[in-house]
Amino acid sequence: MNTGHKDIAGTGPVLAKFNMDEILNCMHCGFCLPACPTYAQTGLETYSPRGRIALMKGVASGQLPVDAEFEHNMNACLGCRACETACPAGVPYGGLLETAREVVQDHHHADGKPSAVRSLVFRHLFPYPKRVKRLGTLLWSAQALGLQKLASRTGLIRVLPGPMAEMQQAVSRVASPWKRSKRQTVMPAETPNTMTVGLFTGCLMDILFYETNEATARLLTKAGCDVVFIKDQGCCGAMHAHSGEMAGAKELAKANIEAFERSGVDYLVNNAGGCGAALKEYGHWFRGDPAWEERANRFALANRDASEILVELPPLSFTKPFPARVTYQDSCHLAHGQGIRTQPRELLRSIPGLDLIEMRQADSCCGSAGTYNLTQYEMSMQILDGKMVHAEATQARIIVTSNPGCLLQMKQGIIRAGLEDRMEAVHIMDLLNRAL
Amino acid sequence: MITPEIRSKLVSISGESWVRDTPNELYAYSYDATPMFQSMPEAVVHPANTGEVSEILRLADEHRIPVIPRGSGTNLAASTIPVEGGIVLNLNRLNQIHEIDVKNMTATVGPGVITADFHQAVESLGLFYPPDPGSMRISTLGGNVAQCAGGMRGLKYGVTKDYVMGLEYVLPSGEIMRCGGKNVKDVAGYDLTRLLVGSEGTLAVITEITLKLIPLPESKRTLVAYFTNLVDAARTVENVIASRIIPATMEFMDQGTMQVVDDFAKLGLPLHMKSMLLIEQDGPEELVRRDIARIAEIAALNGAASVEIAATPEEGAKLLTARRAALSALSRLKPTTIMEDATVPRSRLADIVAEVERVAVKYGLQICTFGHAGDGNLHPTCMTDERNPEEIARVELAFEEIFRASISFGGTITGEHGVGLAKMKYLHLKTGEAGIELMQRIKEAFDPHQIMNPGKIFARSERRRLVVKR
Numbered sequence: 001m002n003t004g005h006k007d008i009a010g011t012g013p014v015l016a017k018f019n020m021d022e023i024l025n026c027m028h029c030g031f032c033l034p035a036c037p038t039y040a041q042t043g044l045e046t047y048s049p050r051g052r053i054a055l056m057k058g059v060a061s062g063q064l065p066v067d068a069e070f071e072h073n074m075n076a077c078l079g080c081r082a083c084e085t086a087c088p089a090g091v092p093y094g095g096l097l098e099t100a101r102e103v104v105q106d107h108h109h110a111d112g113k114p115s116a117v118r119s120l121v122f123r124h125l126f127p128y129p130k131r132v133k134r135l136g137t138l139l140w141s142a143q144a145l146g147l148q149k150l151a152s153r154t155g156l157i158r159v160l161p162g163p164m165a166e167m168q169q170a171v172s173r174v175a176s177p178w179k180r181s182k183r184q185t186v187m188p189a190e191t192p193n194t195m196t197v198g199l200f201t202g203c204l205m206d207i208l209f210y211e212t213n214e215a216t217a218r219l220l221t222k223a224g225c226d227v228v229f230i231k232d233q234g235c236c237g238a239m240h241a242h243s244g245e246m247a248g249a250k251e252l253a254k255a256n257i258e259a260f261e262r263s264g265v266d267y268l269v270n271n272a273g274g275c276g277a278a279l280k281e282y283g284h285w286f287r288g289d290p291a292w293e294e295r296a297n298r299f300a301l302a303n304r305d306a307s308e309i310l311v312e313l314p315p316l317s318f319t320k321p322f323p324a325r326v327t328y329q330d331s332c333h334l335a336h337g338q339g340i341r342t343q344p345r346e347l348l349r350s351i352p353g354l355d356l357i358e359m360r361q362a363d364s365c366c367g368s369a370g371t372y373n374l375t376q377y378e379m380s381m382q383i384l385d386g387k388m389v390h391a392e393a394t395q396a397r398i399i400v401t402s403n404p405g406c407l408l409q410m411k412q413g414i415i416r417a418g419l420e421d422r423m424e425a426v427h428i429m430d431l432l433n434r435a436l
Numbered sequence: 437m438i439t440p441e442i443r444s445k446l447v448s449i450s451g452e453s454w455v456r457d458t459p460n461e462l463y464a465y466s467y468d469a470t471p472m473f474q475s476m477p478e479a480v481v482h483p484a485n486t487g488e489v490s491e492i493l494r495l496a497d498e499h500r501i502p503v504i505p506r507g508s509g510t511n512l513a514a515s516t517i518p519v520e521g522g523i524v525l526n527l528n529r530l531n532q533i534h535e536i537d538v539k540n541m542t543a544t545v546g547p548g549v550i551t552a553d554f555h556q557a558v559e560s561l562g563l564f565y566p567p568d569p570g571s572m573r574i575s576t577l578g579g580n581v582a583q584c585a586g587g588m589r590g591l592k593y594g595v596t597k598d599y600v601m602g603l604e605y606v607l608p609s610g611e612i613m614r615c616g617g618k619n620v621k622d623v624a625g626y627d628l629t630r631l632l633v634g635s636e637g638t639l640a641v642i643t644e645i646t647l648k649l650i651p652l653p654e655s656k657r658t659l660v661a662y663f664t665n666l667v668d669a670a671r672t673v674e675n676v677i678a679s680r681i682i683p684a685t686m687e688f689m690d691q692g693t694m695q696v697v698d699d700f701a702k703l704g705l706p707l708h709m710k711s712m713l714l715i716e717q718d719g720p721e722e723l724v725r726r727d728i729a730r731i732a733e734i735a736a737l738n739g740a741a742s743v744e745i746a747a748t749p750e751e752g753a754k755l756l757t758a759r760r761a762a763l764s765a766l767s768r769l770k771p772t773t774i775m776e777d778a779t780v781p782r783s784r785l786a787d788i789v790a791e792v793e794r795v796a797v798k799y800g801l802q803i804c805t806f807g808h809a810g811d812g813n814l815h816p817t818c819m820t821d822e823r824n825p826e827e828i829a830r831v832e833l834a835f836e837e838i839f840r841a842s843i844s845f846g847g848t849i850t851g852e853h854g855v856g857l858a859k860m861k862y863l864h865l866k867t868g869e870a871g872i873e874l875m876q877r878i879k880e881a882f883d884p885h886q887i888m889n890p891g892k893i894f895a896r897s898e899r900r901r902l903v904v905k906r
Contacts, residue, residue: 024771024822029469029764030510033574034550043482043528044456045464045509058463069460088700088761090768 017099017106018060026053026091032083037365037383038076046073049083049093056100066107074100076379078372079242080332080365094277094337095284101244122245127252129234132203137177139207171408175210187217187227194224194313198263200256200270200279200303203235205404212404215433216271216306222436223313230268232259238278238333241285242370253282254292257299268299271306271429273331273403274370277338279303305334306429307344307402321353322435327396328356328428329387329410330363331403344402344428351435357394361387366401368409381416384409388417399425438478438523442499446481446523449491454482454529465506465524469571470514470858471772472822477504477518482526486604486612486643489525493641493887494610496523502890503608505637507548507576510569511583512775513856515636519891527578530643533557540618541649542601547578547642551585564652566593569852570760578642584634586852588685588756591810593650595852597633604644605632608883618646631878636854637889639882653718656684657728658752661735661743662709666690666793668739669711670786673809675734676715677782681727685716686810687759693806693817696765701758709741713809714755762806763817770802770819776835776859778842779851782812791841792816799834801827813851839865860895 032049033039045051055073058064074097081094125131197220201213217227233256237249256279260268270276283297310316326348334340341363348356367373367383391399391413399414401407410425426434438446438457446455456462457479465480467473478501483489496503502522509516518524530546536558537543543558543565551572558565568587569575575585581603586595602616616622616629632639663669673686689697690711698705705712713735717727732743746752767773780788789805792814796803807814816838818831839849839862849855849862864872876894879886 021771025767027469027471027764027767027773028467028509030508030571030574031761031764033508034552043526044461046456046461048464051464054464054467055460058460064460064463069458073460088764088767090700090765 015060015062015103017103018056018096019099020060022092022096023053023057023060025089026050026087027089028054029088031088032086032093035082035086035364037078037080037082037367038379041379041382041386047076049077052077052100053091053093053096056096059100059103066103071104074104076376078332078365078367078369078383080369081336082332082364085336085363098241098244098246101242102246103244105244122240122243122248126203126235126239127248129203129232132207132235133180135207139171140174140176143173171208174207180210183214183229185229185231187221189224189226190221191224191314193226195266196226196228196264197304197309198228198230198233198260198265198268200233200236200268200275201229202270202272202275202404205272205275209404209407209427212271212427212430215427216269216429219306219310219316219429219432219436220269220313222316223310225313228263228265230259230263230265232262236275236278238274239370241278246285249278250285253285253296257282257292257295260299260302261295266302267309268303269306269309270303271402271427273305273334273337273340274405276303276305277333280338305338305340305343305402307334307347308338308340310432311343311346315350316432316436318350318352318435320435322351323353323355324398325355325357325394325396326398326400326431327359327391327394328362328400329359329366329391329406331401331406332363332365332369334402335363344400347428347432348400351432354435357396359394359396360390362390366406366409366413368405370405373409380409384413385416388413388419391423392417392419397423398431399423400428400431401425402428438501442495442501443479445495446479446492449495450481450483450488454484456480456482465509465526466518468506468509468511468514468516470512470517470856471774472828473514473517473519473857475517475519476521477524478521480524480526482529484529486530486606489527489606489641489643490610490612492523492525493606493608496887497608497610497885500885500887503641503887504889505578505582505641507579507582508550508571508574510571510575511579511854511856512777513583513636513850513854513858515583515854515856515889515892517857519857522887522890525641527641527643528576530578531576534644536561536563536649537618538563541651542618542646543649544644544646545577547576547581547645549577551575551577551580558649559652562652563649565599565647565649567596567599570763572760577645577647581633581642581645582635582637583854584852586808586811586813588687588759588808590808590813590852591686592682592684597630599648600629600633600645601648602646603629603632603642605640605642607640608885608887612643613640616646634854636856636892638879638892639888641888653684655721655724656716656718656749656752657724658714658716658746658755659728659731659735659743660746660755661713661715661732661740662706663711663713663739664709664741665739666711666789667786669713670789670809672713672735672738672740673785674783675738676731677810679730679734681717681730683715683727683731683810684718685714685756686808687714687756687806688712688809688814689714689759689762689806690804692769692802692804693762693766696768696804697758697762699768700761700765701754703755703758706742714759716752716756759806763815766804766817766819770821772820772822773817774820774831774835775815775817776838777807777813777815777851777853778838778847778849779811779813780842780845780847782810784845784847785809785812785814787845788812788814788838788842788847792838795834795837795841798837799830801830801834803834808851811851812847836862855893857892860893863893863895
């Protein structure tokens, strides 16, 4: 030990926010490395789950500062949680990452310089369902008036940052405000009623993929559920939690828990893997909070992914054959976050005539990962292009996903790979609905 | 010390993006898979080819900068900890399979090829490369060669050293050398190939490997036997082999290990049992069927409470995959998991298992045991907490007793993980002081300025286990 190197053991206070036991559970065996999409791209330890946990340990024990480099290290993670599936030690990586990003945000707040865009999005948009709806109306107007195309044609679109300009091509037509205003609060079961479920419509999901929510509700009624569109439910808070805005996430969670309790439904069903994983984690978010922990746990237990509940309900009766070659791209937060892999595949196989072809590494992230494709555009596109090679190899006509972010990303992947004439990306609920 | 001038030379050799030295990049290469060892390098360099390796070594040698070759950092003896600073030489980019020579049944690869990827590549051609260390899904062949990795098929097929036929390596002077080749018979001079295998990066940097391949066995079957104690399992192993049956794999797990593995892999193991054996045989179908039936009989005769034969190859593979995760799964129990790999001739298996139990009780420690029963290579693993120095001191004492016991049974201090930093204190038990001195003289011939992975294998002084420094 006389090599002249400075001792780095325990030079500062342990950051109380981190659960040191969870960090120490990582015994750095490296089993997570082959599962990590960013490690596969870079081959660098700092881009691996093991590396990130080590850096968290460094920060938690005061060996490393919370600085711009640490922030970059944490933001370069997709948060896909494929490493959790691979981890024999059961390290709860998703939660550790959320804590690390929270620590970064706390640091920014202490500096007094939260970014204006962040503040706008997280504090003034998502917490207000009405504002999100207004954004939807705005988007519909732009599309209806041809502004989106006009902007593309005139090059005006270039005022948007590069990633957003490219991403907007993948956005499909949103539902009109008139159509949205016609939604009933309850859709009655079409077969003998088995239960009453609430449909968690989400925030962006209900704007960009309104029809998918409608399709989900329709499928549930066919399977014997009364479907309630619960009043006052809003954003799940996943984006906040993944970005280190834990306080904001909890406020949203409280509103959803209260809305659920008032509604009296048996289950709350969602069709977005990312939201679903967050909804099921509310119990974890409120751990140690006497006023909310139990309510959050009850809420979490009542949540189901649409595929998860549909395989348990009486089977849907498909009346006509639907001959199509289809491949399924797992949603990370559905597969790795909720352990739901077989149910969507089972539903797809139940469609007569449908040919399900597995693509290589179907459960590896597509690079969408919440806002990752905007904030880490280049890495996201590298991962997407790799994904499209596997998708194309299946010669499938349809890529099925079960999360809005993945769906947008796959649509963009199809455009990037020049496969628009041969391939489309479809949400599983829309596909099931089409096949009915 | 890496001065700005040396740094810019490194950049001119490998390019700016392949010389990494921000604080967090250095921190991410300060550890490997060994618990409680950490030390900061001064730079991490990712060369693209042998030429770059040669230039980097010449530069490092000239300035007496330590060089630590590294693959995926999965080793378990702290062999890749940059304990004296210097350059971590990451060889992951040398990851091409250059050739699979079906006529000679050899393959020539870069050291950065992932072991499991290589398995897949050769098996698709009906060929077989048996060494399968637990970390094979991410470990590199270069790392396997440097540590002489073993695995679950050691009993029947041997370990990495039995498959390395030739090497290209670079001396600290920058000279690019070759030894061995594709010849089955080759006695031209000292067998430097064998010397470099398991040298833990202390002699030279391996830049190309020629490996022996064998035909892929046409079928395999897996059997599981559960026991109400440990000794019956050990006796079963001895008696299977005494009956002239050499299974491909004979893995042992005790109750504690079974519990965590089941927790991870959801296998539905009977957790009230005290131990289990996982036995796989491969070969022509007829022979496999006969051997497995015979092994089932022997297990029953030796007191197995139940014996199950896996219905499908997939079911067997699932069991073996779960067993591979045993070490990492054990870390569910306590924050720190310290594993050793004391190894004995297999006739002494029951003795060492009993000794581990005795030592655990004596020092009041939780030690689970699993491992490659067929080749006497056990992994007694202690679940502890690195934040408790008093308990860590007891762990040290307990393992020392286990090492001494295995030596007294005619065994060794490490079967497949290597000496590195973790076991150098005990090396003399196996080799004697004279053996260590001779090895040091060999090292001097390769590496006169002591830049190759310095501070490993040979203890300079008594070291505590915890070495955390920058």
